[in-house]
Amino acid sequence: MEVKILSKKLIKPSSPTPSHRRHLTLTPVDRLAPPIKASNIFYYPAKGSSPADDVERRNRLETSLSETLTRFYPLAGRYTRESHSVDCGEFTTSLASVQVTVFACGGETVGVRIRHSVVDGFTAAHFISAWATASREGIDEVIWPSFDLASLLPAKDLPMVKPRPSPKIFGADKVVTRRFIFDGANISSLKAAACGPSFKREPSRVEAVTALIWRALMAVSRAKHGRLRTSLASHAMNLREKFVPPLPGICCGNLYTEVTATFMADSSKTELPNLKELVGLLREVKFKEPVSREDVLLTVIKSTNELHEALGKEDVDVYKFTSWCRFPFYGDDFGWGKPAWMTRCHTPVEMISLQDTECGDGIEAWVTLDKQDMLQFQQHGDIMAFSSNGAP
Structure with missing residues (x-):
């Protein structure tokens, strides 16, 4: 063209x-x-x-x-x-x-x-x-x-930020991006499969899809290294709704933190964790209490340092997720109708980006991985069972 x-x-x-x-x-x-x-x-x-x-x-x-x-x-x-x-x-x-x-x-x-x-x-x-x-x-x-x-946001007596390690895999020629579509019906089935008896509410769409992708990535890592490895799933969380007292108006800029769930591997663990366990790990790290303005920067730096430390370890897998779900992108009408589709652009680093489908009840997962890892990931049984692979 x-x-x-x-x-x-x-x-x-x-x-x-x-x-x-x-x-x-x-x-x-x-x-x-x-x-x-x-x-x-x-x-x-x-x-x-x-x-x-x-x-x-x-x-x-x-x-x-x-x-x-x-x-x-x-x-x-x-x-x-x-x-x-x-x-x-x-x-x-x-x-x-x-x-x-x-x-x-x-x-x-x-x-x-x-x-x-x-x-x-x-x-x-x-x-x-x-x-x-x-x-x-x-x-x-x-x-x-x-x-x-x-x-x-007061910025007093803040700890040093640990340097961000260089990506282990970087470059447009080293990675590939694929789109996986989880429709509403499949997400309903997935949420039922991921709902544990002790949960007070069923998993959200984002929790269920994150757990499924995380588990499939663990399987890819196990096939590559011959064993289960300690694995982290990191999500960016918007902090605006967590503030007490609330922030005034529409506060723009960067106001988020990384919340990181950890699966600890040891020699006794050979089987992949189930979806219920992974959803539980994701929920453990969510902010359940309000955040004060005095504490927010310390909280963000602490979580960032923990993530940077994990990224620097050779025997730990870190998977970075970001969710654009519930943002009103499909309502962005410039005067000639709403968009039929919204996409993200390819990034040269490994990450997983989640966004709503047009109808609002499904999720599109844009997964960027090492090219060889992607071949195994897209053939994983759970990925094939719960999603369709749409060409970007």
Whole structure:
């Protein structure tokens, strides 16, 4: 398929950033974010529009993006690594990029790519939703976000952060990404299989799918190494709903922590744990108590250090999960209908990304693994029984 680049533009905020917002100091949580850019692509079906309609649509996207950047002003700024800050009045470069692609059939995609140093999944979802609202209904309908986390979270007497080890497998030529679709019916069966008698509630969709994938990955590791190894499943958890007292408004930036479940292997264990056991391990590490503003940074650094320590061990398997489930991506209507599909872009590191299916009751798991490991993973009995393998 031939691709033509019709134009490239630097979209600036529609009005200058006020002087008191020109300098954004990043929080310690921002500094812990991986040095990657998160990407989402939204697919919109053809609507039988005329060329004039297509031009008006692209103009509306540009105008509304410019207006939205006025409120999400750090995304148009320049990141300075040395001072861990963002110059929100310097628009020569951008922390966010957008690509609109129009196909010969009349369908189009809207791709958004944002640097993780300034946003997490919560913030990215709110930015895209705000842009869609501004395009569809006007900027006055967009709720103002807040980028004041640095002033809300005390950063005193914090421990040192252990360096993040280099990925054991890295590079687009070393890994492969496959999409596995768990529909609503299969997830219902999976939740029933993973529900233990002592559970007060049945497993969530994310818990059940995470446990299944984790177990299949353990099987791949056992086949490779000839034994069960200690294994960790790490999920990023949004901390905003855990705060007491609650945070004001829509607090944007990075405000999450890694929660890591651990299966400890020993010489007496030769069989894979069952799904009920793995769901139990996942639940053990969830935050059950509220988090105070005074303690949140210490909590995040402690969990990050534990994860970095595990990543540095050669005889421990660490599987990183991230879930975009329940984010309202399928409601992002720019004025010509809701997306038919949303995807993530391929990453050059091993990870598992979960997101809703369009109907909302299923999960798409985008799994990135070593190429040889993927051959075994996709042939695992549980993966074949509960999912379908859709081409990305």
